[in-house]
Amino acid sequence: MIPHYRVVCAIIHQQDKILAVQRSENMKLPLKWEFPGGKIEPNESEQQCIQREIKEELDIDIEVLQRLNPVLHDYPDFSIELIPYTAKYVGGDLKLKEHAQHRLLDKHELQELDWAEADVPIVEEYLEV
Numbered sequence: 001m002i003p004h005y006r007v008v009c010a011i012i013h014q015q016d017k018i019l020a021v022q023r024s025e026n027m028k029l030p031l032k033w034e035f036p037g038g039k040i041e042p043n044e045s046e047q048q049c050i051q052r053e054i055k056e057e058l059d060i061d062i063e064v065l066q067r068l069n070p071v072l073h074d075y076p077d078f079s080i081e082l083i084p085y086t087a088k089y090v091g092g093d094l095k096l097k098e099h100a101q102h103r104l105l106d107k108h109e110l111q112e113l114d115w116a117e118a119d120v121p122i123v124e125e126y127l128e129v
């Protein structure tokens with residue numbers, strides 16, 4: 001059986017821009033772009049998970065806004081349920097703890113990135129909102 005993960009990610013707005021982060025070479029899905037987030041731990045709510053992961057990975061504070069539709073995706077060696085939330089940047093200086101780089105993008109630039117496959121439908125749905 002391949003592992004299945006429940007992963008929460010945040011589409012974070014900072015003024016008119018949206019934050020995207022690039023996975024580093026030594027992570028799974030190397031150099032793919034994603035929304036920051038991570039696996040839900042036991043006894044943790046989705047909202048607690050996203051707050052914790054954003055603090056750990058980026059050291060910024062966010063306000064969680066709206067849950068969007070989850071995506072089920074099968075990668076060759078694991079499967080995920082990826083649950084996106086929109087969120088607003090509230091404060092703190094962004095420090096990348098795990099990722100290779102970050103970009104703040106206009107909405108129309110999002111589709112230019114090489115997204116992790118599970119994120120593609122999320123970007124598409126977000127652009128329709």
Ligand SMILES: Nc1nc2c([nH]c(=O)n2[C@@H]2O[C@H](COP(=O)(O)OP(=O)(O)OP(=O)(O)O)[C@@H](O)[C@H]2O)c(=O)[nH]1
Binds near residue numbers: 036080116118
């Ligand atoms: N955080 C996040 N993970 C995503 C996204 N899209 C996507 O396929 N994933 C996958 O979901 C998995 C879980 O995320 P994670 O951020 O906790 O993974 P991790 O650092 O523990 O990876 P690792 O197992 O290599 O240490 C990762 O393998 C990642 O590739 C996304 O938009 N955000």
